[in-house]
Amino acid sequence: MGVRGDVRGGRERARAWGADNPWAVDAGIALLVQAAVTMPFVVPRPPELPPATWPAYGLMTLTVLPLVWRRRAPLGVLLAILATSALYRLAVEGPGQPLPYTGLVAVYTVAALSPARQRLVTAGLLMVAVPVSVGLNTRSARELTFSLFVFAAAYVFGRLTDARQRAQRVEAERAAARERARIAREMHDVLSHAVSLMVVQAEAGPVAVRAAPERAEAAFEAISATGRDAMDQLRRMLGVLREGGEAAPRAPQPDIAAIPGLVERVRAGGLAVDYTTEGGVRALPAATGASVYRIVQEALTNVVRHAGARTVGVRLAHADGVLRVTVTDDGRGPRPGSGGHGLVGMRERAAAHGGTAETGPGPGGKGFEVRVLLPVPAAAVEAGA
Numbered sequence: 001m002g003v004r005g006d007v008r009g010g011r012e013r014a015r016a017w018g019a020d021n022p023w024a025v026d027a028g029i030a031l032l033v034q035a036a037v038t039m040p041f042v043v044p045r046p047p048e049l050p051p052a053t054w055p056a057y058g059l060m061t062l063t064v065l066p067l068v069w070r071r072r073a074p075l076g077v078l079l080a081i082l083a084t085s086a087l088y089r090l091a092v093e094g095p096g097q098p099l100p101y102t103g104l105v106a107v108y109t110v111a112a113l114s115p116a117r118q119r120l121v122t123a124g125l126l127m128v129a130v131p132v133s134v135g136l137n138t139r140s141a142r143e144l145t146f147s148l149f150v151f152a153a154a155y156v157f158g159r160l161t162d163a164r165q166r167a168q169r170v171e172a173e174r175a176a177a178r179e180r181a182r183i184a185r186e187m188h189d190v191l192s193h194a195v196s197l198m199v200v201q202a203e204a205g206p207v208a209v210r211a212a213p214e215r216a217e218a219a220f221e222a223i224s225a226t227g228r229d230a231m232d233q234l235r236r237m238l239g240v241l242r243e244g245g246e247a248a249p250r251a252p253q254p255d256i257a258a259i260p261g262l263v264e265r266v267r268a269g270g271l272a273v274d275y276t277t278e279g280g281v282r283a284l285p286a287a288t289g290a291s292v293y294r295i296v297q298e299a300l301t302n303v304v305r306h307a308g309a310r311t312v313g314v315r316l317a318h319a320d321g322v323l324r325v326t327v328t329d330d331g332r333g334p335r336p337g338s339g340g341h342g343l344v345g346m347r348e349r350a351a352a353h354g355g356t357a358e359t360g361p362g363p364g365g366k367g368f369e370v371r372v373l374l375p376v377p378a379a380a381v382e383a384g385a
């Protein structure tokens with residue numbers, strides 16, 4: 001796995017470097033092709049064949065030079081190569097090439113990068129240029145068949161490259177959309193929870209100032225703590241998005257170990273919250289633990305904002321390889337048409353881990369209940385009761 005990962009990482013770095021330095025890549029390809037076309041000029045030649053001359057080598061180099069601009073003007077480069085190749089064949093008696101390297105690279109580039117109209121023009125040019133070239137050379141059906149095959153193969157490889165790049169772009173766009181949706185859910189959960197608690201505590205503050213000053217002081221402290229916690233979580237999320245410069249400090253996302261602190265902040269707003277666990281508290285994967293925390297956070301936020309409840313129970317139960325999360329309140333219960341982004345986010349988080357999330361009336365048809373089932377990996381270790 002380590003060697004495979006290193007190879008994959010090296011390939012990704014090379015691809016990124018190539019995308020950032022297209023001129024260097026095209027120049028490197030031109031140099032490789034130049035090395036290939038040079039071989040017939042340096043190997044010994046039979047006496048009956050014309051000698052390899054410098055003018056012939058110069059014209060051969062001229063057929064390679066346009067490849068440096070192959071990505072900027074693919075069809076123009078192909079036309080320039082056809083013209084210089086015809087000049088080489090008609091003006092000098094130089095060594096031949098085992099393969100039309102420059103033409104193959106140009107056809108591949110047109111197929112990979114050019115629109116359909118230019119590709120159609122290229123196909124027409126090849127149907128004329130290949131038979132003419134064979135007619136000026138051996139006039140054999142074997143050479144004609146071979147030439148048509150290699151040029152068709154270069155075109156097919158170019159189209160496959162274009163299809164792969166399109167698929168990669170689509171996947172990258174989908175991944176970006178999923179990441180935007182994930183960040184939107186995180187920010188919704190953080191802001192909705194923090195603002196709801198702060199509003200409830202602020203509304204209770206003036207009453208508490210007159211009736212119980214010590215409760216007012218606790219309410220203002222809870223507002224301050226809730227705001228700081230929200231700012232810290234937002235800073236961590238935005239730090240992931242920041243490009244360049246000094247990144248914001250990053251810390252692990254909250255997980256089930258942070259649920260008691262969440263419950264205490266909600267209690268500070270005046271809501272009676274009963275938090276219980278069954279089957280022991282288990283160490284979950286970071287992503288699963290963060291999702292459980294966010295689900296409980298969103299459920300409590302909905303209770304604070306919409307339920308009009310006096311008490312709410314939060315229960316986490318581990319049994320038979322499944323974690324059951326239940327949040328039940330004694331409020332006004334489901335409302336017709338209810339089910340905003342928060343409930344959708346709960347279902348998406350549960351589904352992302354192979355679980356389910358259901359909402360509906362509480363026991364006896366009273367209040368509102370959130371029921372989430374998440375499979376617990378076999379490697380999860382019991383950390384304590």
